[in-house]
Amino acid sequence: MAHILTYMTFIPLLGAALILCLPRAQHNLIKWTAAAATVPPLLMAVWLFVNFDRTQAGFQLIERAPWITLGSFKAEYFVAVDGISITMVLLTALLSFICIFASWGIDKAVKGYFALFLLLDTGMMGVFVALDFLLFFVFWEVMLLPMYFLIGIWGGPRREYAAIKFFLYTLVGSALMLLAILALYFYNEPHTLDMTQLIANNATYSRQFQLVVWIALFIGFAIKIPAFPFHTWLPDAHVEAPTAISVILAGVLLKMGTYGILRVNFAILPLATADLAYYFLAALGTWNIVYGALCAMAQKDLKKLVAYSSISHMGYVMLGMASFTQQGISGAVMQMFNHGTVTAMLFLLVGVIYDRAHHRQIEGFGGLATTMPVYTGVTALAFFAAMGLPGLSAFISEVLVLLGSWQSAKLLTAIAATAVILTAGYMLWTMQRMYFGKVNEKYATLPEINGRELFTLLPLGAIVIVLGVYPAPVLDLMTQSLHQLNQMVAPYL
Amino acid sequence: MSLDNVHSLPYLLPELILTLAILSVFVGDLVIAAKERIGEIALVGGALVLVAVWAVAGRADAGLFNRMVIHDRFASFFKVIFILATLAAVWMSLTSREARRSNQGEYYGILLSSALGMCFMASSANLLMAYLSLEFVSLTSYVLTGILKHSRRSGEAAVKYLIYGGVASGTMIYGMSWIFGLAGSMDYARINAALSQGGSNQLALFIALVLTLTGFGYKIAAVPFHMWAPDVYQGAPIPIAAFLSVGSKAAGFALLIRFFYPAISQLAPSGLWTALPGIEWPQLVLVLSMITMTLGNFAALSQQNLKRLLAYSSIAHAGYILMGFVVLSNDGLRAMMFYLIAYYLMNIGAFLVVMIVANSTGREDIEAYRGLAWRGGAMPAVAMAIFLFSLAGLPPLGGFIGKFYLFAAVIERQFYLLALVGVANSVVSLYYYARIVKAMFLDQPAGGEGTVVVGVHDGSLLWGLAGATVALGLYWSPVMSFVERSLHFFAG
Numbered sequence: 007m008a009h010i011l012t013y014m015t016f017i018p019l020l021g022a023a024l025i026l027c028l029p030r031a032q033h034n035l036i037k038w039t040a041a042a043a044t045v046p047p048l049l050m051a052v053w054l055f056v057n058f059d060r061t062q063a064g065f066q067l068i069e070r071a072p073w074i075t076l077g078s079f080k081a082e083y084f085v086a087v088d089g090i091s092i093t094m095v096l097l098t099a100l101l102s103f104i105c106i107f108a109s110w111g112i113d114k115a116v117k118g119y120f121a122l123f124l125l126l127d128t129g130m131m132g133v134f135v136a137l138d139f140l141l142f143f144v145f146w147e148v149m150l151l152p153m154y155f156l157i158g159i160w161g162g163p164r165r166e167y168a169a170i171k172f173f174l175y176t177l178v179g180s181a182l183m184l185l186a187i188l189a190l191y192f193y194n195e196p197h198t199l200d201m202t203q204l205i206a207n208n209a210t211y212s213r214q215f216q217l218v219v220w221i222a223l224f225i226g227f228a229i230k231i232p233a234f235p236f237h238t239w240l241p242d243a244h245v246e247a248p249t250a251i252s253v254i255l256a257g258v259l260l261k262m263g264t265y266g267i268l269r270v271n272f273a274i275l276p277l278a279t280a281d282l283a284y285y286f287l288a289a290l291g292t293w294n295i296v297y298g299a300l301c302a303m304a305q306k307d308l309k310k311l312v313a314y315s316s317i318s319h320m321g322y323v324m325l326g327m328a329s330f331t332q333q334g335i336s337g338a339v340m341q342m343f344n345h346g347t348v349t350a351m352l353f354l355l356v357g358v359i360y361d362r363a364h365h366r367q368i369e370g371f372g373g374l375a376t377t378m379p380v381y382t383g384v385t386a387l388a389f390f391a392a393m394g395l396p397g398l399s400a401f402i403s404e405v406l407v408l409l410g411s412w413q414s415a416k417l418l419t420a421i422a423a424t425a426v427i428l429t430a431g432y433m434l435w436t437m438q439r440m441y442f443g444k445v446n447e448k449y450a451t452l453p454e455i456n457g458r459e460l461f462t463l464l465p466l467g468a469i470v471i472v473l474g475v476y477p478a479p480v481l482d483l484m485t486q487s488l489h490q491l492n493q494m495v496a497p498y499l
Numbered sequence: 500m501s502l503d504n505v506h507s508l509p510y511l512l513p514e515l516i517l518t519l520a521i522l523s524v525f526v527g528d529l530v531i532a533a534k535e536r537i538g539e540i541a542l543v544g545g546a547l548v549l550v551a552v553w554a555v556a557g558r559a560d561a562g563l564f565n566r567m568v569i570h571d572r573f574a575s576f577f578k579v580i581f582i583l584a585t586l587a588a589v590w591m592s593l594t595s596r597e598a599r600r601s602n603q604g605e606y607y608g609i610l611l612s613s614a615l616g617m618c619f620m621a622s623s624a625n626l627l628m629a630y631l632s633l634e635f636v637s638l639t640s641y642v643l644t645g646i647l648k649h650s651r652r653s654g655e656a657a658v659k660y661l662i663y664g665g666v667a668s669g670t671m672i673y674g675m676s677w678i679f680g681l682a683g684s685m686d687y688a689r690i691n692a693a694l695s696q697g698g699s700n701q702l703a704l705f706i707a708l709v710l711t712l713t714g715f716g717y718k719i720a721a722v723p724f725h726m727w728a729p730d731v732y733q734g735a736p737i738p739i740a741a742f743l744s745v746g747s748k749a750a751g752f753a754l755l756i757r758f759f760y761p762a763i764s765q766l767a768p769s770g771l772w773t774a775l776p777g778i779e780w781p782q783l784v785l786v787l788s789m790i791t792m793t794l795g796n797f798a799a800l801s802q803q804n805l806k807r808l809l810a811y812s813s814i815a816h817a818g819y820i821l822m823g824f825v826v827l828s829n830d831g832l833r834a835m836m837f838y839l840i841a842y843y844l845m846n847i848g849a850f851l852v853v854m855i856v857a858n859s860t861g862r863e864d865i866e867a868y869r870g871l872a873w874r875g876g877a878m879p880a881v882a883m884a885i886f887l888f889s890l891a892g893l894p895p896l897g898g899f900i901g902k903f904y905l906f907a908a909v910i911e912r913q914f915y916l917l918a919l920v921g922v923a924n925s926v927v928s929l930y931y932y933a934r935i936v937k938a939m940f941l942d943q944p945a946g947g948e949g950t951v952v953v954g955v956h957d958g959s960l961l962w963g964l965a966g967a968t969v970a971l972g973l974y975w976s977p978v979m980s981f982v983e984r985s986l987h988f989f990a991g
Contacts, residue, residue, distance in 0.1 A: 076979050118877075140903075144894040151888065154933075158941045166941050170933055177893075177929055181922035184903070188910040188918075 007053060011067055011085045014047040014099065015131040022124035025117060033116045037106070040120035044103040044127065051099035055483075058092055063486035065137070065202070073141070081199055085135040089487025090268050093339060093480060094134045094261055097346045101257045102127045104462045105250035108354055111361065112160060112248070119160055122152040123250070130258050134265065139187045139199040143180070146262070150176055153251070153259070161246040168239075168246035175239040179226035186222040189215070190274065205273045208494065213277055220278035223271055224286055230263030231320050233290050234297055244313035249357030252309070256316045257350040261342045264323045268339070272327075272491055280498035283328040284415065291324025292418040299428035303435075308359070308366040311436060312352045315392060318429065319345045319400075325415075325422055326407035330495055334410020335488045336481060341403035343480060344391075344473065347466045348400055351388040354466075355381070358459050362452045368436055373445030374452075381455040382441045384463050389433045391470045394426060399473035500561045507563035510570045513551040513578060514618055520544025521611045528604020538593045541607040545586045545614075552578045560989040562624065566686060569624040569989040576836060576985035577621035577753040580843060584746035585614040587847045587960065588738045594956050596858050597736035601646045609646075610742065613639035617746055621753035624761075624989065626675045626685040629754055630668070633714060636750060637664045640743060644735040656734025663727040667717035674710025677703060687762035694763060694775045701777040708763075708780055715758070718751030719817045720810075722791040729798075732810035737857060740806055741850035744813045745843050752820060752839065756832060759784075759824070761988045770829040785825040789920045792818025796927045805853045805863050808931060809846070812890060815928060816842055822905050822921055826912040829986060834904035836982045841889070841901035841971055848886040848964035851957065852879050859951040868935060870944030871951060878953055880939040882965040887932040889968045892925045897971030904979075 021043020025036055059066055065086035074081040087095055105123070112119050129152070132145030150173060158169030191197050193215060194207055211219075229236040240260075244252050267287070272279050298318025305311040319341070326338030358381060359374075360366050375382040391398040394405075404426070412419045455463075473480060508515070523544065527537050556575040563570055588610060592598035598606060616639060619632035641664065645657025679685055681704055682693040694704070717724040732740040759780060764772040774781060795815030802808035820842075823835035853863060856879065860867050872880035889898035902925065909918045953961065971978060 074974070074976050074979075076976055076983070115873075147894045147899075151893065155940060158937065166937055169941070170930070170937065173933060174926060174930060177926050181926055184906065185910065185915075185918055185922060188907050191907070192911050 007050070007057075009069060010050050010054065011087065011095075011135045012069055014050050014095065015085070015128055015135060017046050018043050018102065018124040018127035018131070022121040022128075025121045025124070028117065030117050033113070036116050036120050037110060040124060041103075041106045043124055044099075044106050047099040047127075047131070048103045051096045054087070054092065055096055055479075058087070058483060060482045061486065063490040064088060073138070078197060081140040082138045083141060084138040084200065085132075085141075086137055087135060089484035090339065090491065091134045091265065092483050093343045094258075094265055095131065097261070097343055098127070098130050098134060098258050100465070101253060101346065101350055102130075104350070104354075104465065105253050107458060108250040108253060108357065108462050109248070110458060114160060119156070122155050126152040126156065126254065130254075130262075133262055137201045139190070139201055139204070142201070143184060143187060146183075147180055149259070150180075153255070156251045157243055157247045160248045160251070163246070164242070165246040168242040171239045172243040175229050175236065179229035179236075182222040183226035186219045186226070189219050189222075201269070201274070205494075208274055208276055211275065211277070213281075216275045216278035217281065220271055220275045220282060223275075224267065224282075227263040227266040227271070228286075228290075230266070231260055231294075231324070232263070232317065233320075233324065234293050234317075237294075237317050240317060241310050241313045244316075244353075245307060245309050249353060249360070252353040252357075253350045256313070256353060257346040260316060260320055261346060264320065264327065264338070264342055268327065268491065273494060276495040277498045279495050280330075283330070287324045287328035288411065288415050288418050291321040291328065292422050294318060294321030294324060295422050295425045296321075296428070299425050299432065303428065303432040306367055306369060308368050308436070308440070309353070309356045311368070311432065312349065312356060315352070315429070315432070316345070316349050318425070319349070319392070322404055322407045322422070325411050325418065326403075329407070329410040329414045330492055330499060331410040331413050332485075332489060332492060333406045334414070335492060336484060337403045337406025337408075337410055339484050339488060340477065340481060341400070341407060344399040344403045344470070347469050348388060348391045351384075351463055351466045351470070352392060354459070354462055355385050355388055358455055363449055368439050371440040371446055371449060372443045373441070374449070375441040376445050377450055377452055378454050380460075384455065384460075384467060385441065386437070387467050387470065389437055391474075393430045393433045397471075397474045399470045399477065401474060402477045500559070501566050502561050502563055504564055507561070507568075510555055510558060510561055510563055511568075512555050513548045513582075514615060516544065516551050517548045517611060517615045517618070520548065521608050521615065524608040524611065525604055528602075528608070534603040535593075535599070537603040537607055538589055541589045541611055542586065542593075544611065545582055545589060549579070549582045549586070552582060560987075562989060566688075567625050567628045568619060568622050570622065571989040572985045572987040573757070573989075574618075574622035574753075576982070577749060578618050580749045580839060581614050581617040581621070581746050584742055584749070584843060584847065585610065587851075588742035588746075590960055591738035591741060591851055591854055591957075592736075594858065594954065595736060595738050595854055597647055598738055600649070601736070606643075606646055609639050609642050610739070613643065613742075614746065617750040620750040621757075623754070624687045624757065626678065626687075626690075629758065630672055630675060630714075633671075633718065633754065634668055636718075636747060637668065640664075640747060643739045643743075644731050646739070647734075647736060650734070652734040653736075654734075656731045660727050660731045663717065663724070667714050667724055670710050671714025674707045674713070677707035678711065681707060687758070690762050691765070691775070694778075695765065697776045699777070704778055708778065709783070711758070712780075712783075715751055715755045716787070719748050719755065719820075720814050721787055721817045721821065722794050722814070725791070725795070725814045725817075728814055729807045729810040732813075733804055733806045733863075737806070737850055737854040740809075741847050741854075744809065744850065745846050748813065748817060749839050749843075752835065755824070756835070757988070760832070764827065766829075772827040772829075774827065781825045781827055784821060785914070785917060788818050788821035788825055789917060790818075791815070791821060792921065792924045796924050796931075799928070799931045802931070803864050803866075805865060805868070805935070808865075808935075809849055809853070812928065812931075813846065815924065816846075816890070818924070819902065819905060819921065822917055823908050825917070826908050826914060828908060828912060830904075830911060831908040833979070833982050833986055834901070834908045836985065837904050837975075837979060838901035840978060840982070841897035841968070844964050844968045844971065845886045845889040845896075845898055848882065848961065848968065849890065851961055851964065852883040852886065855879050855953055855957050855961070856951055860949045865935060865938050867948055868938040869942045869948055871939040874944050874948060875950040875952060878958065879951055879961070882961050883939060884936050885965045885968055887935055889972070891929040891932045893929075895969065895972040897968045897975070900972055900975050
C-alpha cells in the first residue's frame with residue numbers, strides 16, 4: 007500500500023476517463039462504472055483508518071516525486087496525510103461513494119454528470135493530501151470547474167446564477183491565495199513551494215509579512231467555509247444544486263476552508279494566527295453561529311434552512327480553532343467530520359422529499375410522520391444530531407469546542423452556547439410543521455423512503471450514533487498532530 | 500560578429516524559403532486550375548520554413564547585412580511562433596468559408612508575406628529595419644483585413660486599420676528621428692553605448708520614447724492604441740483575425756522587447772535589468788499595462804459578437820503580458836515568452852471554434868452558441884471551454900501556468916499593486932468567458948441554430964490545440980526550458 011494516497015486520488019479520474027469511452031445511452035453501465043470507481047478509495051480509506059499510526063504527529067504515507075524542475079524552480083508531486091487531513095480524506099472517500107448512489111436518479115446527460123463527479127472527487131481528495139503548494143492550488147482549482155458544470159447543468163431553476171456566483175466568489179479567493187503562495191515562495195531562501203519546508207521556516211517571517219499573507223489566505227479560505235460576509239453564494243448554490251452535489255458541497259467543500267486555515271494559516275504563519283485569530287476566527291465564528299441560526303429560522307424552503315444551518319455549524323469549527331486549546335481544536339476538527347456526516351444526511355433527506363413532492367416548502371407539508379414513518383424516523387435522527395443532542399456525534403464536537411473556547415474567550419463562548427437554543431428552535435419547529443400535526447391530504451399517498459435512499463442514509467446514521475457514544479477512534483486520529491500544531495502557535499500567544 | 504551580404508545569406512534560409520513559397524503561390528495562382536491547391540502550397544512552404552528555422556537556430560549569433568538584421572536565439576524563438584501562427588491560419592483558411600471566397604493566390608501570398616515581415620520584425624536591430632519591417636507587416640495586414648470584397652464590414656475595418664496604423668507609425672518614426680538625433684545612430688548597440696554615457700536631454704529622450712512606443716503599442720493593441728482591434732478582428736476573415744491576434748501581437752512584443760531591453764537597458768549578471776539613466780519607461784508601461792488589461796476586460800463584458808469579445812480579450816492579454824515587461828528582469832521576459840506560447844494555443848483554438856460555428860451557421864454572435872454542447876457532438880463546445888478557461892487562467896491549463904510565471908515575476912520584484920490589479924482582472928475576465936461557456940452548456944438550444952459539424956480537417960487541429968493546452972498546464976518543463984534557452988540576445 008505504498009502509493010495508497012495516489013490511488014485514492016486518481017482512481018476516480020481513471021473512472022471518469024473510462025466513462026468518457028462508454029456509449030452515451032448505456033445509463034446503467036455508466037452509473038455502475040462510477041460506483042465501481044469510488045469503491046477502491048472507500049476500501050483504502052478503511053485500511054487507512056485501521057492502519058494510521060495514531061502515535062505519530064508528523065506526516066505519514068509520504069510520496070514525493072519531481073514534477074517540474076527548472077533551474078531553481080521546483081514543484082513536486084508531494085502527498086501525505088497527518089492527523090489534520092486524515093479525517094477529511096476518510097470523509098471524502100465515504101461521501102463520494104454515497105453520493106454516486108444519491109445521484110442514481112439523474113437522467114439528463116448521464117455520462118457528463120458522472121464523469122464530472124469523478125473529476126470533482128479527484129480534486130477534493132487531492133486538496134487534502136497535497137503538500138506542495140502549487141499542487142495544492144491546482145487541485146483546489148480543478149474542483150471548481152466540475153462544480154460549476156454540475157450546478158449549472160443539473161441544478162434547479164436558477165442554476166445559472168448560482169453556478170456563476172459560486173465560481174466567481176471562489177475565484178476571487180483563489181486569486182488572492184495564488185498571490186500569497188507566490189509571496190511565500192519568494193520570501194523563503196532558497197525559494198520553495200514545499201509546505202513542510204515553509205512550516206519549518208515559520209519562525210523567520212517578519213510580522214508585517216505574516217499579517218498581509220495571512221489575510222490574503224484567510225479571505226481565500228473564508229469564502230469556502232463560508233464565513234460572514236462571504237457566505238452569500240452558499241444558499242444559492244445549495245438550493246440550486248442537485249441533491250448529491252449539495253451533499254458534496256456541504257460535506258466536503260466547506261471543510262476545505264477550515265482545513266486550509268489549519269494547514270496553511272496556523273502552521274505557516276503562527277505569529278499572525280496568534281494576532282488575528284480572535285477577531286477573524288473566534289468573533290467571526292460566533293457571528294456565523296448566531297447569524298446562520300437566525301437566518302435558518304426565517305427560511306421557508308427546507309433546503310435553504312439546511313444551507314444556513316451549515317453556515318451556523320461551521321461557525322463552531324472557527325470558534326474551536328481559535329481557542330488554541332487541545333479540546334477546542336480537536337473539537338473543531340471533529341466538528342468538521344461530524345458536520346460532514348450530519349449535513350450530508352440532512353441534504354439527502356431533503357432530496358428524498360423533493361423527489362416525491364417536487365417542492366421543498368416547509369409550510370406545504372404536514373403529518374408526514376403518519377404517511378412516511380421510516381423517513382420521519384431517519385429525519386428525526388439527523389435533526390437531533392444537528393441540534394447537538396447528547397449521544398449523537400455533533401454533541402461531542404460542539405461540547406469540546408465550547409469547553410476549549412471558554413478558556414480563551416468567555417463572552418463569545420457564552421453567546422455561542424446560547425445559540426444552541428436557536429438551533430433547537432428552528433429544527434424542532436420545522437419538525438413540527440412538516441412531520442406532525444394534521445396530515446396534508448395532498449401528500450397522503452407519498453411513497454415511503456426506498457431501499458436505495460436508505461442505503462445512502464444508514465451508514466451515515468450509524469456513524470453519527472457510534473461517534474456520539476464512542477468518539478475515541480476518530481479523536482485519536484488527530485490528537486497528536488493537533489497537539490503539535492497548537493505548540494507551533496503557543497509561543498506567540 | 501558582423502557579416503557582409505553574401506555571408507549573411509546562409510543565416511537567412513528561413514526567410515529565403517518563405518520568399519520562394521510566396522513566389523510559388525503567386526505563380527501557382529496563374530498556372531494551376533484547381534485553386535484550392537494553392538493553400539496547400541502555402542502549407543508545405545510554411546512547414547519547410549519551420550524546418551529551416553530549426554536548421555539555422557543552432558548557428559552562432561551574428562549581425563547580418565552589416566548588422567541591419569541579427570540572428571540570435573531570441574529571434575528564432577519568435578520566428579517559430581510566427582510560422583506556427585501562419586500554419587494554423589493557412590490550415591483554418593482551407594476550410595474557412597470566407598477565405599475560400601477570396602482570390603486564393605492573393606490571399607495566401609499576402610498571408611505568407613506578412614509572416615515574412617514578422618520574421619524581420621523579430622530580428623531587426625536597427626531603427627530603420629524595425630520601422631520597415633513593421634510597416635511591411637502593417638501593409639499586408641491592411642490588405643488581409645479588407646480581402647473580403649463582398650463584405651462592407653471587411654472594407655471598413657481595413658480603412659480603420661489603415662488610418663490608425665498610419666498615424667501610429669508616423670508618430671513612431673518621428674520619435675525614432677529624435678532618438679537618432681540624440682544617440683547619433685540607428686543601430687541598437689550604438690544607441691545603447693551613446694545613451695548609457697548620460698548627458699542627453701532627459702525630457703527629449705522621454706518624449707522620443709513615448710512617441711516610439713506609440714508604434715509598438717499599436718502593434719500589440721495596448722491602450723490607448725487599441726481602438727482598431729475590435730473592428731479589425733470583427734471585419735477580417737476569421738483565420739486572419741486569429742493570425743493577427745497571435746502573430747502580429749507576438750511580433751510587436753518581439754520588437755518592443757528588443758528595443759526596450761538590449762537597446763536602452765543594461766543587464767546585470769543577476770538577471771536584472773536597469774533602464775539607462777534618466778529613462779523612466781518602466782513606470783509609464785506599468786500604468787499602460789494596468790489600464791490595458793482593465794479596459795480590455797471591462798469592454799469585453801458587454802460584447803455580443805464573439806470576434807469582438809475575443810478582440811477585447813486579446814487587448815486584456817496584451818496588458819497581462821506587459822506585466823512581465825515592466826519588472827525589468829529576465830524572469831519577466833521568460834514569463835512573457837512562455838505566455839505567448841500558451842496564448843498561441845488558446846487564442847488560435849478559440850478562433851478556430853468561432854470559425855467552425857460560423858462555417859456551419861453563418862453566425863458569430865453569442866446566441867449562435869446556445870446549447871452548442873447539445874447540438875450534435877459536444878466536441879467544439881468542450882474544446883472551446885478548455886480554451887476559454889485557459890484564457891481565464893484556470894489550472895490545470897496552459898494559460899494558468901503562463902499567468903503563474905507572470906505573477907511570479909511581478910511578485911518577485913515586489914510590484915504588489917500590479918499583481919493585485921492583475922488577479923482582479925483575471926476574476927473579471929472569467930465572467931465573460933463563462934458567459935460563453937454558459938451559453939454552450941447551460942442554455943438549451945432555442946431551435947433554429949442549426950447543428951455544428953466538425954470535419955476531420957478542423958477537428959484534428961482543434962484536438963491538437965486543446966490537448967496541447969491541457970498538456971502545457973500539467974507538464975511544462977520542456978516548453979519552459981525552450982524559453983530559457985531562447986532568451987539570449989545578440990551581444991554586439
